[in-house]
Amino acid sequence: MVSWNFNPSEYKARNFEPIPEGDYRVRINNVKEKVFSSGNEGFEITLDVPGQTGKLWYYLVLDPSDSLKTNQRLGMFFDSFAIRDTNLSNCSDWIGCDGAVRVKHSMYNGTITSRVVFCLSRSQQKKFPDFCTGLTGQQNRNSASNTSSGNQQNRFPGFNTSPIHREIPADMTF
Numbered sequence: 001m002v003s004w005n006f007n008p009s010e011y012k013a014r015n016f017e018p019i020p021e022g023d024y025r026v027r028i029n030n031v032k033e034k035v036f037s038s039g040n041e042g043f044e045i046t047l048d049v050p051g052q053t054g055k056l057w058y059y060l061v062l063d064p065s066d067s068l069k070t071n072q073r074l075g076m077f078f079d080s081f082a083i084r085d086t087n088l089s090n091c092s093d094w095i096g097c098d099g100a101v102r103v104k105h106s107m108y109n110g111t112i113t114s115r116v117v118f119c120l121s122r123s124q125q126k127k128f129p130d131f132c133t134g135l136t137g138q139q140n141r142n143s144a145s146n147t148s149s150g151n152q153q154n155r156f157p158g159f160n161t162s163p164i165h166r167e168i169p170a171d172m173t174f
Contacts, residue, residue, distance in 0.1 A: 019052050019114040021105055025128040026056065027098050028081065031091045036061055043091060047101065047116070050131060056103065058116040062088075073118075080119035098131045100124065 030046040042061040049056060060077060063070045078086055081099035100120040105112050 016054050018105060018112050019049055019054055019056060019103055021103055021114075023100060023102050023120060023124075023128070024049050024052075024056075025098065025100050025125070025131050027131050028094050028096060029055065031094050033091065034059075038063075040064070043088075045094070050129075054114070056101065056114060056116050058101065058119075076119045076121070079121050080125070082122060100128055 026047040026049055028045055029048045032044045032046075033041070034044045035041055036059070038061070040061050040063050042059060045058040045060060047056040047058060058077075060073060061070070062074075074086070077083070077099075080101070081094065081097040083094055083097060085093060101116045102118055102120060103114050104117045106115050107113075
């Protein structure tokens, strides 16, 4: 039997607003292999969005009846997140990778929800700040000397400026 004394003073009601439409830098938080209602296998990918309280989910469905579309989506995903190992059985290695996505709104059960419509290519991401520093690729290269002296300020509130273990250059191409 579960033993817990609920303390209502520690409860804070939350209102989850949809993430606004637009293009976002994101980081893969979790990957689950899944069988979708269509019967197709694929991946449910949870994405963190800097400056947002909510998360996004990207559904990468592997449709054997449309290999061209499936391989195009896989290619866009691998390019966006700079994933070089395209062996799908290594999907846990995707966690922590940074990429970018386009978000649109749709209605689901009478509620507006945010959904990922596609992944943005690496070349389209040059305008975005890095997930960990808040600086664009060029700004990051120009400010390397400031970082070592501790003079760098977070010019993009909401972005995590703490170092991460996985550094992926914004200008990496395939």
